[in-house]
Amino acid sequence: MSDVSEGRAPAGGHGDRVRPGVSGKRVLVTGGTRGLGEQIVRLLADEGARVATCARTASDLEALEVSLAAAESGRLFTEALDVTEPERLESFVAASATRFGGLDGVVACAGGSRGRGLEQADADDWAATWQLNVGHTARLVRAAVPFLRTAGGGSVVVISSISGWKPGPNAQYGTAKSAQIHLAASLARELGPDGIRVNAVSPGSMLIPGRRWDRMRREDPEAFAAFAAAELPGGEPVAPQEVARVVVFLLSDWSSGISGANLPVDRAQNAPSPDGY
Numbered sequence: 001m002s003d004v005s006e007g008r009a010p011a012g013g014h015g016d017r018v019r020p021g022v023s024g025k026r027v028l029v030t031g032g033t034r035g036l037g038e039q040i041v042r043l044l045a046d047e048g049a050r051v052a053t054c055a056r057t058a059s060d061l062e063a064l065e066v067s068l069a070a071a072e073s074g075r076l077f078t079e080a081l082d083v084t085e086p087e088r089l090e091s092f093v094a095a096s097a098t099r100f101g102g103l104d105g106v107v108a109c110a111g112g113s114r115g116r117g118l119e120q121a122d123a124d125d126w127a128a129t130w131q132l133n134v135g136h137t138a139r140l141v142r143a144a145v146p147f148l149r150t151a152g153g154g155s156v157v158v159i160s161s162i163s164g165w166k167p168g169p170n171a172q173y174g175t176a177k178s179a180q181i182h183l184a185a186s187l188a189r190e191l192g193p194d195g196i197r198v199n200a201v202s203p204g205s206m207l208i209p210g211r212r213w214d215r216m217r218r219e220d221p222e223a224f225a226a227f228a229a230a231e232l233p234g235g236e237p238v239a240p241q242e243v244a245r246v247v248v249f250l251l252s253d254w255s256s257g258i259s260g261a262n263l264p265v266d267r268a269q270n271a272p273s274p275d276g277y
Contacts, residue, residue, distance in 0.1 A: 023048030031110030153195020188260030204266025234267030
């Protein structure tokens, strides 16, 4: 399990000063059972936050809860739902706030893409990709604002992607991710008077077990090495744990001066795919 306290305390300081202030915070994370979402949930729980998360598959949520330590699982609230289904996400936000007595932060992590290239993707593919990324984010923030405002403010983190401004296939995904970055900046201005901060985090290619880059590394090591040499100055994709640390920082009081930003976490990656741009 990732721990943001791996760094050393400054000389003469105290060890707890290297830990961000999220203990006791009430945070909702969409898409929290796999990949980056899972790492965000685990890190928040490990740091003492109370976490609500949703995913489409109930068995994945059950497995997550079982895998957490007893103290951490006791601070976890879950519900199986599709974030694009009308009213389900809004109901989950309200239920989470009721369960925790409010909310201090939300993370829009659920996302993805449907369809392939321009000539293969139809209007439904574009609409589905938009709703999963941009639509779900806007609905999540809208539902959470009353609870964040009541708490005196809070932090919203939108998980976008470097595909939002570094072109690569497929266009419907990059377009939606670009819109998420703009949405975060716009909402930061709109919600700032309420003490609500909004930021986007844009991961590069992440090395997640069983996903695209992990499979490529195992099944076609030569192609993976060529991709890394051409597009990854750091030599390998970023780990989801590294991205999760940035997200938790943005949810913490340590980041109180940051709002309206888009933070790439990509090891200075160039193109978002082996296809270049």
